[in-house]
Amino acid sequence: xxxxxxxxxxxxxxxxxxxxxxxxxxxxxxxxxxxxxxxxxxxxxxxxxxxxxxxxxxxxxxxxxxxxxxxxxxxxxxxxxxxxxxxxxxxxxxxxxxxxxxxxxxxxxxxxxxxxxxxxxxxxxxxxxxxxxxxxxxxxxxxxxxxxxxxxxxxxxxxxxxxxxxxxxxxxxxxxxxxxxxxxxxxxxxxxxxxxxxxxxxxxxxxxxxxxxxxxxxxxxxxxxxxxxxxxxxxxxxxxxxxxxxxxxxxxxxxxxxxxxxxxxxxxxxxxxxxxxxxxxxxxxxxxxxxxxxxxxxxxxxxxxxxxxxxxxxxxxxxxxxxxxxxxxxxxxxxx
Numbered sequence: 126x127x128x129x130x131x132x133x134x135x136x137x138x139x140x141x142x143x144x145x146x147x148x149x150x151x152x153x154x155x156x157x158x159x160x161x162x163x164x165x166x167x168x169x170x171x172x173x174x175x176x177x178x179x180x181x182x183x184x185x186x187x188x189x190x191x192x193x194x195x196x197x198x199x200x201x202x203x204x205x206x207x208x209x210x211x212x213x214x215x216x217x218x219x220x221x222x223x224x225x226x227x228x229x230x231x232x233x234x235x236x237x238x239x240x241x242x243x244x245x246x247x248x249x250x251x252x253x254x255x256x257x258x259x260x261x262x263x264x265x266x267x268x269x270x271x272x273x274x275x276x277x278x279x280x281x282x283x284x285x286x287x288x289x290x291x292x293x294x295x296x297x298x299x300x301x302x303x304x305x306x307x308x309x310x311x312x313x314x315x316x317x318x319x320x321x322x323x324x325x326x327x328x329x330x331x332x333x334x335x336x337x338x339x340x341x342x343x344x345x346x347x348x349x350x351x352x353x354x355x356x357x358x359x360x361x362x363x364x365x366x367x368x369x370x371x372x373x374x375x376x377x378x379x380x381x382x383x384x385x386x387x388x389x390x391x392x393x394x395x396x397x398x399x400x401x402x403x404x405x406x407x408x409x410x411x412x413x414x415x416x417x418x419x420x421x422x423x424x425x426x427x428x429x430x431x432x433x434x435x436x437x438x439x440x441x442x443x444x445x446x447x448x449x450x451x452x453x454x455x456x457x458x459x460x461x
Contacts, residue, residue, distance in 0.1 A: 244427035268408035308390035
């Protein structure tokens with residue numbers, strides 16, 4: 126193993142420049158040093174390699190076979206160093222082959238990932254997208270652990286060194302098997318509290334942020350869940366609910382999607398549906414990295430756009446309802 130500390134790496138930069146310029150004087154101007162400084166550096170390198178490296182021919186310098194062997198390696202090495210130093214200015218989302226890692230629950234793997242994957246393929250066509258579970262995020266040291274670039278999460282008070290961007294709001298829902306006695310009905314408080322429930326612990330066998338928030342909101346409404354089964358994913362909860370008398374809580378967008386393909390029915394709770402604000406979270410270590418910033422923008426745009434369209438559709442429907450009511454009032458006024 127070569128001991129890099131035994132050689133001044135600036136000497137290799139001099140050799141790299143001389144080999145490109147084929148002139149000590151031009152290399153000196155490019156490096157902003159004197160020609161004698163270039164000559165002294167070449168003398169030290171000749172002693173190190175035991176080779177002349179360059180010899181004079183006419184008005185220029187000609188590399189030896191040893192120098193020709195070194196030239197492409199030096200070019201690649203200094204190109205990598207320049208790229209690392211330029212970083213933010215040189216990042217090209219359409220050319221990068223970098224891999225980006227996003228952590229999320231199986232809800233977002235089912236409901237959000239298709240939109241993210243489409244946007245990612247369009248904006249970063251040569252990059253790689255890796256999705257990991259919340260379990261993996263926790264086990265690998267969280268967002269500060271160096272493996273995961275960002276995570277989709279219900280909103281929560283951020284610990285120091287973390288950043289977040291709001292994405293969308295999602296309602297909660299409860300599902301039962303399609304032929305359950307409560308299927309398609311609104312539950313009373315007594316009925317809700319009498320049912321047995323499926324709990325979902327997605328973070329290393331523990332309830333996550335959304336689970337804790339749901340427990341607090343239910344308790345505040347005088348509701349409680351008798352837990353019969355605990356599973357690590359929402360998909361597993363849905364499968365269990367579809368084949369038992371148990372009830373499972375989950376985001377409505379997942380409940381709607383699963384009810385179309387599985388023998389499940391949505392039941393309405395006795396209180397207004399809980400609403401959770403979803404966000405993209407990342408760590409300070411990637412906050413200023415241009416590649417990570419570009420990746421975050423892709424995810425944010427992919428998930429905010431459907432929410433924006435839904436909001437616009439809601440406003441349009443409300444405007445249409447107001448206009449229809451106005452026309453009905455006008456017809457009634459004329460009739461009278």
